Amino acid sequence: MIDWSKSNLVECNAPELSELSTWFSELKQAYQQETNPSLAIRKQRLQALKTQLTRYQDVLAEAMSDDFGGRSHTESIMADVLAPVLDIKHVLSHLKGWMKSQRRPTEWLFKGNKLEVRYQPKGVVGIICPWNFPLYLSLGPMITALAAGNRCMIKMPPNCPKTTKVLKRMLAEIYPTDLVRIVDGSHPEAMEISHLPFDHLVFTGSPASGKLIMANAAANLTPVTLELGGKSPVIVFDDYDIQTAASRIAHGKGFNSGQICIAPDYAFVPESRVTEFVEALKQSHIAMYRDIKGNADYTSLVDEAQHQRFNELLEDAKQKGATITQCLPDGEGRKTPLYVATNLTPNMRICQEEIFGPLLPVHSYRDIDDVVEYITERPRPLACYLFSHDKELREHVLEQTHSGGVTINDWGWHVLNHSVPFGGVGNSGIGNYHGEEGFRELSHARSVLQMRGWFPIQLFSPPYGTWFRSWLCASLSASQIRV
Numbered sequence: 001m002i003d004w005s006k007s008n009l010v011e012c013n014a015p016e017l018s019e020l021s022t023w024f025s026e027l028k029q030a031y032q033q034e035t036n037p038s039l040a041i042r043k044q045r046l047q048a049l050k051t052q053l054t055r056y057q058d059v060l061a062e063a064m065s066d067d068f069g070g071r072s073h074t075e076s077i078m079a080d081v082l083a084p085v086l087d088i089k090h091v092l093s094h095l096k097g098w099m100k101s102q103r104r105p106t107e108w109l110f111k112g113n114k115l116e117v118r119y120q121p122k123g124v125v126g127i128i129c130p131w132n133f134p135l136y137l138s139l140g141p142m143i144t145a146l147a148a149g150n151r152c153m154i155k156m157p158p159n160c161p162k163t164t165k166v167l168k169r170m171l172a173e174i175y176p177t178d179l180v181r182i183v184d185g186s187h188p189e190a191m192e193i194s195h196l197p198f199d200h201l202v203f204t205g206s207p208a209s210g211k212l213i214m215a216n217a218a219a220n221l222t223p224v225t226l227e228l229g230g231k232s233p234v235i236v237f238d239d240y241d242i243q244t245a246a247s248r249i250a251h252g253k254g255f256n257s258g259q260i261c262i263a264p265d266y267a268f269v270p271e272s273r274v275t276e277f278v279e280a281l282k283q284s285h286i287a288m289y290r291d292i293k294g295n296a297d298y299t300s301l302v303d304e305a306q307h308q309r310f311n312e313l314l315e316d317a318k319q320k321g322a323t324i325t326q327c328l329p330d331g332e333g334r335k336t337p338l339y340v341a342t343n344l345t346p347n348m349r350i351c352q353e354e355i356f357g358p359l360l361p362v363h364s365y366r367d368i369d370d371v372v373e374y375i376t377e378r379p380r381p382l383a384c385y386l387f388s389h390d391k392e393l394r395e396h397v398l399e400q401t402h403s404g405g406v407t408i409n410d411w412g413w414h415v416l417n418h419s420v421p422f423g424g425v426g427n428s429g430i431g432n433y434h435g436e437e438g439f440r441e442l443s444h445a446r447s448v449l450q451m452r453g454w455f456p457i458q459l460f461s462p463p464y465g466t467w468f469r470s471w472l473c474a475s476l477s478a479s480q481i482r483v
Contacts, residue, residue, distance in 0.1 A: 020183070020187075020192070020193065020196060021196070023153065023177070023181050023183075024124065024153060024196050024197075024198075026177070026178045026181075027124045027151045027152075027153060027178055027179075027181060028123065028124055029178070030151060030176075030178035030179065031121070031123050031124055031150070031151050035120070035121065036120055036121060036149055037121070037149045039095060039096055039099055042095060042099075042146060042147055042149060043092055043095060045146050045174075045175070045179075046088050046091060046092060046095075046143065046146060046147065047088075047092065048174040048175075049084075049088060049139070049143070049146075049171075049174065050085055050088045050089070052170050052171070052173065052174055053081050053084060053085050053139075053170075054081075054085070055170075056166065056170045057077055057081045058073075059166055060076070060080065060081060060135060060163065060166055060167075060170075061073045061076040061077055061080075061081070063162040063163045063165070063166045064076045064080065064134065064135075064160070064162075064163050066162045067131075067134075067159065067160045067161065067162050067163050067302070068299060068300050068302050069300045069302075069303075069333055069334055070296075070298075070299065070300040070333065070334075070335060071256075071299045071300065072256075072296065072297050072298060072299050073296060074297065075255060075256055075297075075299065079133055079136055079255075079256070080133055080134070080135035080136045081135065083136050083140070083415075083416055084135065084136055084139045084140060084143060086416065086418055087139075087140060087143050087418045087434065088143055090418040090419060090435070091143060091144075091147045091418075091439075094436065095147055095439075098119070098147075098436055098439045098440075099119060101116045101117065101118045101119075101448075102116060102117045103115070103116050104116060104117060106449075108475070109475065110449070110451075110455075112452055112454075112455060113449060113450060113451050113452050113455055114449070114450040114452075115447070115448070115449050115450075116447075116448050117445050117446065117447055117448070118445075118446045118448055119148070119439070119440065119443040119444070119445060119446070120149070120443060120444050120446055121148055121149030121150045121442075121443065121444070122148070122150055122199035122200050122442060122443065122444050123150060123151070123198075123199030123200075124150065124151050124152070124153065124198055124199050125141070125145040125150045125151070125152050125153075125198060125199065125200045125201070125202065125442060126152075126153050126155070126193060126194070126196060126198035126200070126201040126202065126222075127141045127142060127145070127152055127153070127154045127155065127201075127202045128155045128193055128194065128201070128202070128203045128204065128205065128213070129154060129155060129156055129157060129204060130157055130204045130205055131157035131158075131159050131160050131302055132256060132259045132260060132261070132302070132356075133256070133260075134156065134157060134160040134163045134164070134167075135163070135167065137204045137227075138154050138156065138167070140422075140433060140434070141202040141225070141433045142154060142180065144433045144434070144438040144439060144441075144442050145200075145202075145442050146180075147439055147442075148439050148442040148443045149443075150199070150200070150442060151178070151179050151180070152179075152180045152181070153180075153181045153183060153193070153196075153198075154180065154181070154182050154183065155183045155185075155187075155193045156182060156183065156184060156185045157185050158185030158186060159185065159302060159303050160185060161184070161185060161186070164182065164184055164185055167182060168182045168184075191209075191212060191213070191216065194212075194213045194216040194217055195216050195219070195220075196220075197220040197222060198217070198220070198222050199222070199223075200222065200223050200224070200225070200441075200442055201213070201217050201222050201223070201224045201225070202224075202225045202227075202433060203224065203225070203226050203227070204226075204227040204228075204261070205227075205228065206228060206229065206354075207228045207229075207230070207379070207427050207428075210226045210228045210429070213226070214226065214430075224430060224431070225423065225429075225430060225431035225432070225433055225441060225442075226424070226429045226430045226431065227261065227382070227422075227423060227424055227428075227429045227433075228261075228382070228424055228427065228428050228429045229261035229262075229354055229356075229382050229424075229428060229429075230261075230265075230354060230379055230380070230381040230382050230424070230427055230428040231265040231266060231353075231354055231355075231378070231379075231381055232262060232263065232264060232265045232381040232382055232383040232384060232385070232403070233264075233265065233266055233267070233268065233371075233375055233381060233384055233385070234249055234264045234266070234267040234268065234385040234387070234411070235267075235268045235368075235371055235384075235385070235386050235387065235388075235397065236267060236268065236269045236270070236273075236277065236387045236388075237270075237368070237386070237387060237388035237390060237393055237394075238270045238273070239388055239389055239390050239393075240387040240388050240389065240409070242269075242273055242276050242277050242280050243280050243284075244387075245277070245280075245387040246277055246280030246281045246283075246284050247280070247284040247287075248387075248409075248410050248411055249264050249267060249281065249284075249360070249385075249411060250281050250284035250285045250288065250338065251284075251288065251411070252264045252385075252411035252412055253285075253338055253358050253359075253360050254285060254288060254289065254298070254338060254358060255412075256299050257298070257299040257300065257301055257335075257336065257357060257358050258338075258355065258356065258357045258358040258359070259299070259301070259302060259306070259356055259357060260356075260412070261382055262382055262383040262405075262411075262412045262415055263355075263356070263411075263412070264360065264385055264411050265354060265355055265360075265361075265381070266350075266351070266355075266360065266361040266362070266363065267360060267361070267362045267363065268362075268363050268364075268365050268371045268374075269362055269363070269364060269365070270364070270365065270366075271364040271365060271366050274342060274362060274364045277362065278325055278340050278342060278362060281325075281327065281338070281340050281360065282325060282327040282338075282340065285327040285328060285337065285338045286327060286328060289328060289337075291328065291329070291331075292328055292329075292330075292331035292335045292336075292337055293329070293331045293332055293335070294331075294332070295331070295335075298331065298335055299335075300331075300333055300334040300335050300336075301334040301335075301336055301357060302334075303334075304334070306334075306356075306357070307334045307336070310336060310355075310357040310359070312349075313349050313350050313353070313355060313357075313359065314339060314350075314359060316348060316349045316350070317341050317344075317348045317349070317350050317361075320345055320347060320348050321343060321345060322341045322342065322343055322344055322345075322348060322350075322361075323341070323342045323343045324339055324340070324341055325339065325340040325341075325342070326338075326339055327339065327340065336357065336358055337358060338358040338359070338360070339358065339359045339360070340359075340360050340362060341359065341360070341361045341362065342361075342362050342364075344361055344362075344363060348361075368393065368396070368397065371397075372396075372397060372400045372401060375401050376400065376401055376402075379426060379427030379428070380402045380403060380404075380424070380425045380426035380427055380428055381403045381404070381424075381428050382403065382404040382405070382424045382428040382429065383403055383404060383405050383406065383407070383411075383412065383414075384397075384401060384403035384405075384406050385406070385407055385408075385410070385411050385412075386398075386406065386408050386409070387408075387409055388408075388409070389409075394408060402425050402426065403425065403428070404422070404423055404424040404425050404428050404429060405420075405422065415434075418434050418435055419435050419436075420434065420435055420437075421433075421434050421435055421437035421438060422434040422435075422438075
């Protein structure tokens with residue numbers, strides 16, 4: 001995930017920070033009045049959000065389109081409205097089971113006593129949201145946080161003011177501000193929010209900013225969940241149909257105009273099929289969009305900073321010898337067609353930086369182990385996409401590489417399945433906030449041991465007799481070192 005706003009690093013002034021502290025105190029005080037909401041209350045809160053998303057879906061899509069300068073209505077509904085609704089449905093179906101205490105076996109020394117783990121809310125969760133999916137990446141963590149019984153402060157991105165306005169209106173109808181507080185993008189920036197002593201902090205952004213967020217949180221010993229993106233690879237194996245692979249990868253680069261943390265970032269294609277693959281990508285892009293001028297299905301690059309950075313990446317690749325294939329004529333404004341880059345060299349920025357736009361570098365390969373080596377020598381990505389029907393080959397790559405998640409024979413759809421965790425690994429992130437794993441992450445797992453009245457615990461107190469020492473040592477391994 002890329003952070004485009006340099007203002008993320010600017011210190012806020014004292015009055016604004018004081019206001020944030022006041023809001024945080026209100027959330028904290030409200031949590032102290034309700035430290036463990038019932039199942040019924042949690043479900044009611046989530047059901048209310050689900051209803052609001054259904055009611056506001058078109059208004060939200062229009063607001064996001066205005067913020068982007070043109071965004072696909074259908075893609076906004078699919079990613080920013082339907083995805084959280086699916087998440088809520090999954091949570092509502094499983095929350096009762098997740099909330100139950102879990103019985104655990106005691107050590108034999110404590111046999112007969114009761115041992116369990118209880119999952120209690122952490123308290124106040126901070127959520128720092130990026131602009132590319134301003135609803136899904138704010139509401140997704142919020143859904144998990146509310147399911148776990150927490151309260152939330154959500155920092156919205158500065159370049160989505162209309163979306164933020166609608167979101168505040170929508171949530172104000174169902175939640176008090178001491179349950180969920182939305183902080184405008186124009187308010188103190190992400191780095192300042194991260195100084196507050198949250199009980200947990202969820203950040204979506206770049207690895208560079210993630211390190212700063214984590215350092216700020218460390219001052220308060222605040223645990224963090226970081227979703228940081230990265231360069232997610234695609235591998236097209238020789239056994240897979242090139243046209244089908246190209247069509248699905250082209251969709252991954254066209255959806256939200258490639259401005260997705262899990263977008264295919266670069267592809268590896270068998271050396272003998274690169275030309276065929278590039279042409280198939282171009283034709284797939286044309287078939288989906290035909291002409292991006294005035295095309296309501298095609299999304300603009302979000303702002304001028306993103307547009308300028310994209311053009312700089314493209315120009316850098318051209319100057320360093322890349323062959324660039326433009327798949328459609330330019331659109332109006334910031335609507336940018338898919339570009340495919342071949343004849344790559346390692347010093348090109350597109351081979352080093354997360355692209356976050358409609359540009360796909362294509363590498364050729366002869367031996368799959370060379371591809372595995374290339375991937376493993378670089379920071380671990382958020383996603384990996386394998387196109388092959390050969391289970392043995394796929395398993396070989398899966399066993400030898402790491403990524404936050406994987407989709408086989410397509411791109412990205414593992415994220416819309418909310419029964420599995422979503423998160424990164426290594427440079428692409430820490431922790432999860434989907435499914436049961438997300439619930440556990442935003443809950444405190446509290447160990448509770450209940451000692452029975454009849455249990456002879458006094459045997460564990462001095463004076464220790466010879467018989468007790470012998471009995472205790474007998475519980476250890478028979479292989480002991482004698483001095």
